[in-house]
Amino acid sequence: xxxxxxxxxxxxxxxxxxxxxxxxxxxxxxxxxxxxxxxxxxxxxxxxxxxxxxxxxxxxxxxxxxxxxxxxxxxxxxxxxxxxxxxxxxxxxxxxxxxxxxxxxxxxxxxxxxxxxxxxxxxxxxxxxxxxxxxxxxxxxxxxxxxxxxxxxxxxxxxxxxxxxxxxxxxxxxxxxxxxxxxxxxxxxxxxxxxxxxxxxxxxxxxxxxxxxxxxxxxxxxxxxxxxxxxxxxxxxxxxxxxxxxxxxxxxxxxxxxxxxxxxxxxxxxxxxxxxxxxxxxxxxxxxxxxxxxxxxxxxxxxxxxxxxxxxxxxxxxxxxxxxxxxxxxxxxxxxxxxxxxxxxxxxxxxxxxxxxxxxxxxxxxxxxxxxxxxxxxxxxxxxxxxxxxxxxxxxxxxxxxxxxxxxxxxxxxxx
Ligand code: NAD
Numbered sequence: 016x017x018x019x020x021x022x023x024x025x026x027x028x029x030x031x032x033x034x035x036x037x038x039x040x041x042x043x044x045x046x047x048x049x050x051x052x053x054x055x056x057x058x059x060x061x062x063x064x065x066x067x068x069x070x071x072x073x074x075x076x077x078x079x080x081x082x083x084x085x086x087x088x089x090x091x092x093x094x095x096x097x098x099x100x101x102x103x104x105x106x107x108x109x110x111x112x113x114x115x116x117x118x119x120x121x122x123x124x125x126x127x128x129x130x131x132x133x134x135x136x137x138x139x140x141x142x143x144x145x146x147x148x149x150x151x152x153x154x155x156x157x158x159x160x161x162x163x164x165x166x167x168x169x170x171x172x173x174x175x176x177x178x179x180x181x182x183x184x185x186x187x188x189x190x191x192x193x194x195x196x197x198x199x200x201x202x203x204x205x206x207x208x209x210x211x212x213x214x215x216x217x218x219x220x221x222x223x224x225x226x227x228x229x230x231x232x233x234x235x236x237x238x239x240x241x242x243x244x245x246x247x248x249x250x251x252x253x254x255x256x257x258x259x260x261x262x263x264x265x266x267x268x269x270x271x272x273x274x275x276x277x278x279x280x281x282x283x284x285x286x287x288x289x290x291x292x293x294x295x296x297x298x299x300x301x302x303x304x305x306x307x308x309x310x311x312x313x314x315x316x317x318x319x320x321x322x323x324x325x326x327x328x329x330x331x332x333x334x335x336x337x338x339x340x341x342x343x344x345x346x347x348x349x350x351x352x353x354x355x356x357x358x359x360x361x362x363x364x365x366x367x368x369x370x371x372x373x374x375x376x377x378x379x380x381x382x383x384x385x386x387x388x389x390x391x392x393x394x395x396x397x398x399x400x401x402x403x404x405x406x407x408x409x410x411x412x413x414x415x416x417x418x419x420x421x422x423x424x425x426x427x428x429x430x431x
Contacts, residue, residue, distance in 0.1 A: 022101035022311075025337060030104070033413035036404065042429075043421045047107075050100055052076040056146040058124055060138040068135070072143045074122035076156055077103040080423040082116030083154050085189075085361060087161025088143075088168070089121075090128040090136075099123055105332065105354055106361070108416030113358040113393050115365040118420075120156055122147075128163045137171050140164075144175040151176060153186040153372070159364050160190040170195055186371035189364035198367035200382035201360075206240025206308075207383070208359015209330045211390035212351045213304060214248065216326055219398065220349050222303060230254035230302040230324070232261070232294060233309025234273070234283050237330045237357070241306055242270035254292065254300045255283055256309075261297040262289035298322065307334035314339045322348065329353040344407050352409040354416060355397050362389050 027048055034044040058072040073096055076084045086106040099121045106119025124143055128136060150156055160169055169191045176187045185196035193199065200207075217224050227250045231238045234257045242252045251267035259282040262268070268289070276286050284291050298305065298313060299321040307313050308330035314322070319335075319342035327343060328351040329335060335343065335350075343350055366382055369375075401411035 020337065021097050022333065023097045023104075025333070026101040026104045028337070029409075029413050030417060032410060033417040036406070036410060036414050037418050037421065039417070039421055040425070043424050046424060047078060047104075047417065047420065050075045050077045050103055051079065052150065053096060053100065054147055054150060055096065056143070058139055058143045058146065060135065060142050062135055063132050068139075070139060071125040072123070072146060073099045073125075074147050074150065074156070075099045075103040075120060076150070077107045077119040078420060078424075079118035080420060080427055081111060081118055083118065083152075084120035084156035085110060085117035085159065085364065086120035086122065087159045088164050088172075089123040089161035090126050090139075090163040090168075091123060092125060092127045094123045094125050102332065107420055108413060109354045109358045109361060111416040111419040112355055112397065112412055113362050113365075113389060114396075114419075115362060115389075117157075117361070117365065120158075121161070122158060123161070136168070140168055140171040141175040144172050145179065148176060148179050151187060153184060153368070157186070157364075157368060158188050159361070166190060166192045166197060169197075186368055189367040191367070196367070196371050198363055198370055198382055199377065199379040200386065201363045201367060202236065203240040203243075204363035204382075204386055205237045205330065205357050205360035206242075207244045208362065208386060208390045209237070209241045209306065209308075209328050209351075209356050210244035210248065211359070211387055212356050212394045213245070213306075213326065213328050215391060215394040215398070216328070216349055216351055217304075220325060222325060225249040226251050227304060228253045228267075228302040229304045229306065230263075230297055230300045231306045231308055231330075232256050232297050232313060232334075233307070233331065234277060235308070237360075238306070238308035239270060239274055241308055241328075241330055242268075242273075245304075245306075246270050250304070253302055254297050256292070256294050256297045257283050258309075260284050261292045261294055262286050263292045263297075263300060264289040304328060307331050310334070312336055314343070316342070319343055320346070322346070325349060327351070329356045332357065340409065350408050351394075352412045355393060355408070355412045358393060359386055359390055362386055 102121040110117040191197035305324035311333035316338040319339035
């Protein structure tokens with residue numbers, strides 16, 4: 016990424032592009048350029064060794080005109096207000112594209128969670144919730160897991176919020192363990208959703224999925240479940256990777272066997288019958304479909320031209336830099352942008368909230384069926400707009416996402 020780009024300048028440039036294409040009212044553009052509320056708190060806890068730990072906590076609520084705020088909480092060293100604001104803005108567009116009644120938010124605590132004990136993480140989570148409790152709630156702002164937070168973190172959030180309000184409120188957070196109101200199918204939703212989009216896109220570019228070669232960067236939650244879903248459709252998963260490197264096998268891999276190997280050895284590398292490759296080689300590997308499912312800024316000006324895939328499905332948030340985006344477009348590579356490709360996670364989070372509010376528990380089949388319907392509709396809404404506007408898929412996704420939010424602001428008006 017060029018040095019002048021920050022996550023927020025990229026997000027604002029994307030909004031500007033959508034605003035121009037939509038001929039958006041300049042007042043609405045101004046409103047959407049900034050978050051409605053940014054909260055900065057000092058999260059002070061007693062460490063195990065009796066010293067005091069002071070951590071910076073952030074919650075950014077972008078816009079809530081389509082419904083309550085929704086977005087993950089990440090525990091990560093060096094997170095900034097700028098980055099969290101950009102991610103909150105993207106969540107607003109993502110919820111709008113998925114057509115679920117939420118606005119975007121994001122939060123985080125600036126911490127290297129691997130260095131804290133479980134007890135310290137619990138105290139950190141509960142103290143953070145207590146500091147922002149008045150801005151949270153099932154009809155205000157509903158957090159979810161993100162990098163280095165998980166179902167256990169969400170259980171602590173639910174308990175702290177409920178204790179402070181005086182009664183049990185499972186609908187205040189999603190991504191919880193199933194036994195306390197979590198939804199079936201939430202864990203695999205993002206990866207499965209990516210492959211629903213791939214299926215639709217493949218039909219549009221006349222790519223046969225049977226034996227189509229798939230390379231996936233990142234073999235965590237999203238990468239593994241995307242690999243499993245692609246394998247289930249008859250694709251050949253030829254390469255996968257994690258932070259220590261990747262593997263390639265032209266004959267195709269069985270994702271479950273690779274996961275078992277990773278659980279045993281700590282890495283996907285040295286899997287029987289495969290060649291070890293680097294993460295850079297994975298991006299440039301011979302394949303039909305490339306799925307970045309790890310970090311941001313992996314497809315750049317340096318490697319975009321070397322990509323051999325016909326399709327790139329962005330499972331990760333922001334894996335392609337703006338310069339690389341232009342190169343992929345020039346190469347006529349079919350791109351499924353992040354705000355569309357990975358919206359399956361927040362979609363099943365929405366299903367979890369609906370189940371909690373109605374005190375129901377849906378079967379896995381029901382959740383998966385509804386997820387497929389939502390993803391297929393979202394993909395086709397974006398695709399139709401890209402055809403009408405003769406634009407690339409990222410621009411069309413932004414136009415759809417921003418357009419629905421702008422229309423809600425216009426209808427509601429500005430009070431007082
Ligand atoms: P995860 O922590 O479960 O997995 C991340 C994977 O990336 C791990 O396999 C890790 O080893 C690998 N990785 C880390 N550094 C790497 C590197 N330098 N090169 C290659 N691989 C590397 O995370 P996740 O939940 O699977 O999320 C992956 C991406 O998807 C993130 O960008 C996240 O923001 C995005 N996303 C996740 C969800 C969700 O529901 N989990 C929803 C939307 C978007």
